Amino acid sequence: MRSKKVLILSSYGGYGHIAASNTLIDLLGDEWEATVIYPINDLRFWGAPKGESFYNFLLSNNLIRIANACVKYITPSLFRDRSIHRAQALIERELQEVKPDLLISVIPFINLPASEAARALNIPFLLVTTDNDLKNWVLKIDRFNHPNYKVTIGGDMPTTRGALESKKIPSERIETIGLPLRPHFSREYDKEQMREKRGIEGSRKVVLVMLGGMGSRATYKYARSIAKLKLGVHLILCTGKNRSLARRLKRLKIAEGNTLDIVPFTERIHELMALSDVLITKPGPGTINEAVALRLPILIDQIDTTLFWEQVNIDMVRQHKIGGCIRSLSEIEATLKSYLFDENLRAELVAAFDLLPSNRFASAIQKTIDDLCGFPAEEMQQREVGVLHKKSSTFPSIQV
Structure with a gap:
């Protein structure tokens, strides 16, 4: 039987989109041949390449205010009709070369040209969102005209389903299944065994600091x-x-x-999450999604400015009482003592995760894809996939 083919649109911006495409590849199975491309990276605006590299530079140097301004004001203005036609032509060329059974996008901004390219070639289109605030994902999607597409979201919130429906995406096109989560995070681990593997004393509390893949x-x-x-x-x-x-x-x-470990x-x-007692992190949806799956209490960095589309993740952590925020370095000692050694608080965290x-x-x-592509369910079982990366690569959500 011929292998089914999927073309995945991903991005080098941050690491969450690559993690999402890798998750899909893991889950699809060996009857699928996956090709991953990076269309935003291939587009040139004002003759300048590598806009995603500039975005990563801003993140790694904590220039969040500039990143917010670029994403909020400059990026949408770049995707005018002329750029949309260029992006559509780029994606169409890839579709004609790969001849996939399905086009999946795990990135924002570019989904109108992606859907139009898929529609032109009669290929089903699946938009897998990786944020809990879809401000960056709904750009021009009120012009979707594809007869066969779906959108997956992490949870039913005003910033997800509400944002899509405000852009005329029909409710029946939206599936609430959680944000992409790699299979490793759905398993149970022996904490003491994991600590022994890394040479950590069993009684010692472990603090994991992870502030982004960059x-x-x-x-x-x-x-x-x-x-x-x-x-x-x-x-x-x-250190990413x-x-x-x-x-x-x-x-x-x-x-x-x-004691100290430095992990690139x-x-x-x-x-690392499975053996830790608390996580200090940025409010990125992927990291929070993963920490929730492994029931790891979360302390969110609010000393610096937050990416505007990630504020909702802070609100969710506080609402569900699975963590807190650090607003000043002077708070760190008292906060860590509470989260590591206060047994009453730790019991409350366990109860909050249970809910x-x-x-x-x-x-x-897989069922979402089966329904979209019209594949019989029995054809889609027990798969492990191989992937072809056409472009060289050097390099979550609480469902409510």
Whole structure:
């Protein structure tokens, strides 16, 4: 039987979109041949390439206000009708070459030209959202004219389903299944065994600091503040792709009784989360989605400005009482003592996680695709996929 083919539109901006496309590849199975392309990276605006690299530079250097301004004001203005036609032509060329059975997008801004390219070639279109605030995803989607498409969302909220329906996306086109979640995060782990594997004393509390796949410089501020506290903790610092940050952290002095790991970019974040007691992170939906799945209490960095579309994730963590916020470095000691050693608070966190529904993405996405493509359900079982990356690559949500 011929392998089914899927073309996935992804992005180098941040890491969440690549994680989402990798998740889909893991879940689709060996009857699918997946090709991943990066259309925004291939488009040139004002003759300048690599806009996503500039965005990553802003994130890794904590220039969030500039990133917000670029995304809110400049990026939408770039996708005028002329750019939409160029993007559609680019995607159509890829579709004609790959000849897929399905086009999936896991990125914002570009979904009108993506849907039009798929419509022109009579290919089903699936939009898999990776945010809990879809301001950046609804650009011009009120002009969707594709007869066969669906949109998946993390939860039913004004910022997700409400945003889509305000842009004339029919309710029956929207499926609430959770944000993409890699299969590793749906498993149970033996915490003590995971700690032993990394040489961490079983009784020592573990603080995981992870401020984005690009390795935010704010990591150093947190590391320096926590390392000097006499808490007897093991500190895991994720530096992503930021090598200069990793070198700087290696020179860090730590208080007696503390231990330290510096972890560069890794695909094994699930292991680090599984052995940790608390996570300090940015309010990115992917990381929060993963922490929720592994029932890891979350402390969100609010010392610096937040990306405007991620504010909703802060609200959700506070609403569901599965974590809190850090607004000043002076709060770190008291906050960590509470989250690590206050047994009453830790019991409340366990109870709060118990109330959250499970993420259904892994169990529901295949049926969504089957229905969209008209494939019999029995053809879609027990698959493991191989992937062809056409463009070279150097490099979540609470469902309510």
